[in-house]
Every structure is written in structure tokens, then in C-alpha cells.
Amino acid sequence: MDTIKSFLDSAIRTIKLEAEAVSDLLNHLDGDFEAACDAMINCRGRIIVTGMGKSGHIGNKIAATLASTGTPSFFVHPAEASHGDMGMFTADDVVLALSNSGETAEIVTILPLIKRLAIPLISITANPNSTLSQEADANLHIGVEKEACPLGLAPTSSTTTQLVLGDALAIALLEARGFSAEDFAFSHPGGSLGRKLLLKVKDIMHSGEDVPRVSSGTPIHESLLEVTDKRLGMTTVTNTQGQLIGIFTDGDLRRTLDQELNLKNTSIDQVMTQHCTTVSGELLAAEALQIMQSKKINALIVCDQENRPVGALNMHDMLKAGVI
Template identity: 55%
Template sequence: MHHNKTDLLALAKAVIETEIETLKALPARLDDSFVQACEAILACQGRVIVTGMGKSGHIGNKMAATFASTGTPAFFLHPGEASHGDLGMIVNGDVIIALSNSGTSDEILSILPVIRRLNVKIIAMTGNPQSPLAEMADFHLYTGAEKEACPLGLAPTSSTTATLVMGDALAIALLEARGFTAEDFARSHPGGRLGKRLLVHVRDIMHSGDEIPQVSPEISLQQAILEMTRKKLGITSIVATDGQLLGIFTDGDLRRSFEKGISSLEQPISALMTTRFQTITGNRLAVDALNQMEAHAITVLPVVQDGRITGIIHMHDLLRAGIA
């Protein structure tokens, strides 16, 4: 059978439109059961265990992952494996979310009587409120579709999308109810970009100790240039004997000094240093340092505490840490 490009695009658009119509109908099907399901999960002393066969199982896996990353401890349990020992994972106080479009999945129905003996709440997501699964559950959430996007009406398409979206609705409603923050999200995603931007502090990546380029105010311009060259950060700090930061001198300052015409490399650096400059503290987020650098068109910031220099942070440090 040969399809031309127009046929294929038309088929794709029809699938998308069918699934959109299913989702449009979903909000009207929400009722008190959704609220009760949320309250059951919020009151849960254990974990949320999501289970489903076939395509529903794939959706269930994603649902459990979304719950876990938004403050609701959860995992996926394969119903086929459950009857071979994995039911031991379910303990008093857990909440079960069982997914089945027909509500007649044998694998799920066969383990529910055992689960019912435990002190657990069962939330069913099905496309049939009169199904055995819906009847056995404490709460039922309708996730059916009037029409599957599959032209044969057989492959779970619209119904699995509806289930996916209902899972997201539950997860985000719970996230809001728990007061889950961006910082909480970052802690469960420490390797991700958001995690880095919200968890990495200036003190974690700044240059400190012997790595800090610093000279005393009476040091000559030549000596200051040597210190800048040794430490390779394009800057040196000028520090008093009591540790107070008096000024900074950067590569840019050096270029501008040459443009003006330097009389001697033996001039004291105190005569050439910049005394008005940006600083940041070590307990600030690294992303704050990035924003400050971008706002003032600079690439390096002295890190100070009580007027004393504790480190230097460079744009390259932010790039290496995945912040910039």
C-alpha cells in the first residue's frame, strides 16, 4: 500500500486532533474522587505504588517517576511480577494507583484481593466506571477516550494520553499542596541544569587560599602584573595588611593604563587600582554571580566577607560547573 505525503500528514493531524478532543473532555469528568485521591496520597505514610499492564504500564512508569521527582515518594510495580513475590513491596500505609483502560486487566484484578487485606488505599484510573477494577477501588478517576486515535480503534492511544495527563494533574496538585519548591525539585535532580543552578554556591567553585591573586598596595605595577600572570584569572586584588580588600586591578585596567600612557612600571599599584567594583559573598548561589557578571559586563568577581577577600570567581568557573 502506498501513501503519499499528503495522506501521511492528514493521518498524523487526525491522530493529534482526536487526542486533543479526548483531553478537552477530561476536565469535565473530574469530580470529588480526584480531591479524595489527592487527600489519600497526602495522608499516605508509605509510598505511592503505580501498577499497570502493557501500554498502561509504560504510562505508570512515567507517572511514578513524575511523582517521585515532585515530592511524592513512588515506584512502579509490574502486576505480573507482583504475584511472584513482588507483592512483598507493598506495606500498610501505601497507596496503590492501578491503571487499566478496560478495568478488566486479569493481572491487576488477581492481586487486588491480596492488597485489599492490607491497610492501603486503591485509586483506579480506567475508561469504564462500571468495570471490576473501578468497583474494587476506593477512588476512581475516569481516563477513558470516546475514540482511540488508532483508526482500527484497537491500539491504546487517546486513552493512554488521558491517563498520562491525569497522572500529571495528580502530581502537580500534590506538588502545590505540599508547597514543593524549585529548590526541592533541584535536590531530586542534582545532576540537571536546574539542580546546578539552585544548589551550587559561589563558595563551592570559587578560587580560594593560595589561588587568590593578591598584592599589597605599595607593590609596583610590574609585580602586580606578575601576580596576575601567575594566578591566570585576569585580575589581582590589592589587600591591606589586616586583610581588608582595598581595590582590584584587571586585564582591562592594564590595557586602559597603557592607553593613557604609563610613566613607569615601578608605579605603586595603589595609584592605578580600581576602588569601586562589584563583589559577591560565598554563600550566594553561583547563578547569582552569573547574573551579576552579565548585568555589569564583567567576567570575574572578588568574593568577600566582612570586607575581606575570601575568593575569586571567574566566568570560566561557572561554565565548568554547568551554571552558565
């Protein structure tokens, strides 16, 4: 029991120390942050992120976040840069270097080469008087006085603040660029967000012979055969020109049965729903889902510009496509 308490005490202390370090960042934001954003948004090449050890791991994540939010970026290991990877650097790039001490040997070694290429240099350090900070065009000061590690050795609060500053840069640039959710989806086409934001109705709808349809004047009992055969819980009703004039759904059938109408003699026109909701195949599937939810309907008809049914889909199709 005492051991469990000590675990919790340690966790609480760690979280508090790191939260304080992050909160203290607000006191260090200044014109250098704006200068860093200006350099990055005006970069004609790529943002090259570099860092050693734990700072390198954070740098990798920052590069990935920048790249996925509209700022082309990649990570270069500073030691590898001294052994050939400096060839990845161009005069059109901007370098973002992370080092808690600001004296990381592998980064200091490549500083003259960065300067020779006249590449804008942004640093994230805890020591504004360090070599890296002094050489940088903009230094973002994390100002961490105490690591969460009780030994003061393992990078903890310092790497957390580096990560937060990286996120702050990425989001500031995202907002300045007017980066949209659809832009984000193009960077994540394989994820659920990509499916939600990139799929169009035409990509998931039933088309051709799979679209349920009956002609005006068709008896109800024949229309039911079409509903059953196409398995979408409804059928479209069209006129002699093939244009949509209504829809007959499971709900319409229930209302029909309540009226005790003769299913063989009654025309579908008498019981169908007119002025039904239709969409274009070019509409995003996510938008179609919103329409279905707001109108509390389970199926949609897709029409062309002449109001002829060219497709149909229901909630099951949305679920199968991963839009829901």
C-alpha cells in the same frame, strides 16, 4: 508525493484526536481528583503505581514523575505482585492503578489483597462501571471514546490521557507541598539542573595561592605580573591587614593605558576599582552568575566575614562547572 501527504494527514488526525481527548479531561475532573490528591499527600508510605501493558509503561513514567517531584513512589508490575511482589505493599501505602477497561485480570486479581490491607486505592480508567472503578476509593475517569488508532485497538488517546492525569496529580501535589527548585535538584544531582542549583561558589572558586592578590602601593607593572600568573584577568588589592580594598582588571588596564600613566612608577591604588562586588563562598553558583550578568562583570571576589579575599572565580569557571 501522495505517500508523504498521507503520512501528514495521518499525523494531523492522530494529534487532533489525542488533543481532543486531553481537552475532554477537563469535563471529567471532579471531587474524586481532590480525594485522590488528599489520599496521596497524606500517605505515610509510598505511592505504588501499577498497570499492565501500555498502561504499565505509562504507570512507570507517572511513578518516576511523582518520585522526582516530592511524592515518594515506585512501580509494581501487577502480574509480579501475584507472585511475591505483594510483599512490597504496606498498610501505609496508597495504590494508583491504571487500566483503560478497568477489567485487567492481573489487577483485578490483586484487588482483594489491596482491600485486605486497607490500602487506599485510586484508579484511572475509561469505564466508571468497571470492577476496578467500583472498588476504588477515588476513580479518575479518562472518558476516551475513540482511540487515535484507526483500528481502535492500539492504546493511543487512552494512554495519552492517563499520562496527562498522572502529570496533573504530580503537579497538584508538588504545589501543595511547596516543593522548590532546590528540592527538585536534590532528586537530580547528576543533571545540569542539579549543578546549577546545588553548586556553591566555594565549590568552584580558586582559593589559597591561586587567588591573585597584591598589596596596596604595589606598582602597576608588578601587579600585571600577578594578573598574568593567576590567569583570572584580574587581581585583588589588599591593605596591611589583608582586607580587600579594590580590584584591578583587564578593563582597568585599558583605561590606565589610555591615560598614558607610567606603569613602573604609578601605584595600583591610583587605578584600581574600589567598592568592587564581592560574594560569600556559601552563595549558590547560579546566584553568583546572575550577579555577574546583571553587573556585566566577568569575575568575582569571594571574601570572608572580615572582608579578606579567600577565593576568586570568573565566567570560564562557571562554564567549566556547567552552571552556564
